[in-house]
Amino acid sequence: MNHQPSTARSWLFAPGDSEKKMTKAMEGSADIVLIDLEDAVATENKPLARQMVHDFIAANPAQQARLWVRINPFDGPYTLGDLAAVMPAHPGGIMLPKVYGRADVEKLDHCLSALEVANGIGEGSTPVIVLITETAEAMFHTGDYKGAPRVVALTWGAEDLADSIGASSNRNADGSYSFTYELARSLTVLGAATAGVTAVETISADFKDLEALRIRAEGVRRDGFRGMLAIHPAQVDVINAAFTPTDAEIAEAQEVVAIFAANPGVGAIGWKGGMLDRPYLARAERLLRQAGKL
Numbered sequence: 001m002n003h004q005p006s007t008a009r010s011w012l013f014a015p016g017d018s019e020k021k022m023t024k025a026m027e028g029s030a031d032i033v034l035i036d037l038e039d040a041v042a043t044e045n046k047p048l049a050r051q052m053v054h055d056f057i058a059a060n061p062a063q064q065a066r067l068w069v070r071i072n073p074f075d076g077p078y079t080l081g082d083l084a085a086v087m088p089a090h091p092g093g094i095m096l097p098k099v100y101g102r103a104d105v106e107k108l109d110h111c112l113s114a115l116e117v118a119n120g121i122g123e124g125s126t127p128v129i130v131l132i133t134e135t136a137e138a139m140f141h142t143g144d145y146k147g148a149p150r151v152v153a154l155t156w157g158a159e160d161l162a163d164s165i166g167a168s169s170n171r172n173a174d175g176s177y178s179f180t181y182e183l184a185r186s187l188t189v190l191g192a193a194t195a196g197v198t199a200v201e202t203i204s205a206d207f208k209d210l211e212a213l214r215i216r217a218e219g220v221r222r223d224g225f226r227g228m229l230a231i232h233p234a235q236v237d238v239i240n241a242a243f244t245p246t247d248a249e250i251a252e253a254q255e256v257v258a259i260f261a262a263n264p265g266v267g268a269i270g271w272k273g274g275m276l277d278r279p280y281l282a283r284a285e286r287l288l289r290q291a292g293k294l
Contacts, residue, residue, distance in 0.1 A: 001124030006152040009243035015040035017049040050085035057089035073098035087115040101141035109149035129153040133184035134160035142191035155200035156188040207232035217242035253284035
């Protein structure tokens, strides 16, 4: 089954061993709730969390499309147990962390297909978002996901990458990401464009500084990202606003499309003291599709 790129703007994590936090996340305005069985759940709590996540998704069928699960990675012993526990509840999608390359995605596809068939779910119907920069090896494979089964979005992470490299920090003195991690961000947006899927920005850990979040989200949107991970409900509305085209942007894009439509076959057109060429038209059409206006 071919999945379309995700249109989700906000992807909010919620720990899988807290019904209160899962409920709060679901009742908010996040486009996707990422129920976490990985980093947010201690090893001794994983069996209980699996059952809690299954029961939570099963109890909220009207919200299933929004309720995704971050499973544990294939380099540990928990992945198959996670999938076997949560797939009967039919989650909206799966996040696969700490990949080493495309082979992990293909392995996940085989596992999901078997579990879908076993549980009466349409084979191939469960979409996937992949964390593609959390291991050093994965950084060399960020462009390999074109046509990868089920993948609708790619995202990145800096903390596990630092651990994989053996770095003591992933930040410069001013708090910005150092070069390797900015490279990871760039390779993610390039990899997503190559694969024809959605690029999703990583988390902002300081959930109290919403102005810094807004500035960053608007900046990465200009760079080609179409959504962002969140770790706190307070971040969601800021992210949704940052990744939603404004009325002014929509009006300008409509004007660009109209100019080219009125001048068929022309490669470049004068406009507002400058020149418009075909890349401007492509960007305008993409924005209008994002806004549901085309």
